[in-house]
Amino acid sequence: MLFSTRLCLVYLLLVELVGCGPPVNRYVLIEDSLRANNPKRADAIVEGAEKDYGSKSVVLYGMDRGMTLQLAGDYKKSNAVLEQAEDEVDRLYTRRIRTETAAFLTNDNLLPYEGDPYEQVLINVLKAINYVMLGAWEDALVEARRIDHKLNVLWDRTPDKNAYRDDGFARYLTGILYESTGDLNNAFIAYRRAYEAFEASPSWLHLSAPTQLRADLLRAADAMHLSQEFMEYQRLFPDATWESSEKTQRLAQVVVISYNGRAPRKEDQFLDVPISLDALQLVLLNRGFSQSNRQNNRVADSVLYGLNGRVVRVALPRLVLQQTQVKNDPVTLTSNTGIQVNARTEVVQSVTALAEKTLSERLPGITVKALARATVKFSLAEGAARGAQQAAGKDAGPWVGLAVGLLAHGLAVGSEEADKRSWETLPDEIHLARLWVTPGQYHAYLRGPGQSNEAMGTEMGRELTLDAGRTVFLFQRVMP
């Protein structure tokens, strides 16, 4: 009776420490809001969850909030939180040994989230778009220069040619910003580096240089009177159709950016390593029963493996892809004089491919660390059980040892959790289209956010006043 009461107490303690189950996934609610074309509600969900993000995920909160605020049209606030996130990333360069040690003894969620390199570049991309939407082109160019610097530093510190070390889309966007503000020299350099980045991008990225970029390169090379480069690009792109810079300066420009689909999310992949025959049977039996929903069984697993005391758990992150079904987006501009201009967006960035590559590169290191952590936790649990048994004396020793062993081994198993944090409000893909039109009043038709029962989404219209030499950015979130 006494033993069962103690076990119940230990069980309750484990439940408290491990957690009662997965929290409500805020990203599901955010996605529902975006599908319902209600970005303000999506932003309110992120804002309301600020405390849940915690002090270790300040950067993640800033990134998620920056995206939802941008979609909600609050560009100024979006930039403020993205700026904070960027400052925090900068500050996190210096690692705290005590935090690293604490994370080593529990799990990597105790480490401050600083974002993957591609996410850090996307912070500046979003800020640049926000500044354009605010009409602050000078500030947008500051972001363009920051992107260039960030990518140069990344290039220098990444010798592996197959890794993410340059960003064709980010460089292409900077080129568009430079050209839109009349800086053709920097625009040409950015286009050229974007083209080189797209061409050098390894097979894992599944991207090639957009057709529009080829036309941009020819136009910029021609305008800069770079005859050798112009001839080289003519040879490379014999089918490219382009307008001269002289002509485009008399036209208005519309840049359409489409955020399509959802970035992949991460989930736990538990590896339960038995170190005795009994434990092997237990693991096989437990897996047979609970394979269907591993996330909800962490408490039960902790108690079971805690009682057995011979199972070591390792948790690794695994990506769950949520890819878009939309290959490209139609864009139609209709002037009040009846002229219609049609275009389709092209894929310029694959966030899913970047996330897959980044995780695959980090996984060996994460695995080694997780195995080492599991070994240390097991040793600590064994030591705690033996120490408690000895300290409790002959009579109570076995019971105390059992209870402490169950608790310690249960905690070792229960506290094991992979770092599943990532910028989930990002899209799966980013699409882009660039249109040059005669100045005038236009109505722009874009694909809107997809409804749950409409795979292709709904059309959205916007009124535009386009002056000669003026550039207007339009962006949209397409959820399917």
Place this chain on the structure above:
Amino acid sequence: MMGLAGITVWPLGRLTLLFLVVMWGSGCGQDTKVTRVDSGVVTDLSGRWNDTDSRMVAEAMVKDALEYPWLNQFSSSNKRQPVVVVGTIVNESSEHISVQTFVTDLERELTNSQKVTFVAGKGERDEVRTERKEQAIFAREDTQRAPGKEIGADYMMKGTISSILDEVDGAKAVFYQVDLQMIDLESNAKVWFGQKKIKKVVEKKRAIF
């Protein structure tokens, strides 16, 4: 000490102590401390462009501009001080610099020099003109300020703030260059060209306890 399954078990006391120390250490917060300092004190915290840079560059460049012969030549030939307006200072750096703060610093230095007459820039002029228009409608006639009596500027001061960044392994060198020009508004002649450079090195530790 050897534990079961051949895994080494450390003494409990030491491990528990280590664990507690780590947990305690990781939970420590930082108190906020505020100290009032004189606005002239140099405060280089992040290495970015700050109020000290803005003030020092404005002081040095206006002093430099007013020491050049164009000022005396204008004063002696026109028997009056030249009228100067500050035009656009373009931020071509990698930071979101508050250009307005720098422009204000320049305007203050120009005004306080007592060697030039300084007139309001474009943004301020628009506000003043709107006020005059409203006076013409709403103010008593004898208190209205008449239009067409503004002082036209002889020279415009304009320029750029640019930066070059170099960074590797937590060490960053930031090089700022401020270029200012004084342009004769009648002839477009550049009567003065000033340049001020600032170089900062920022080093970050990779790990601390």
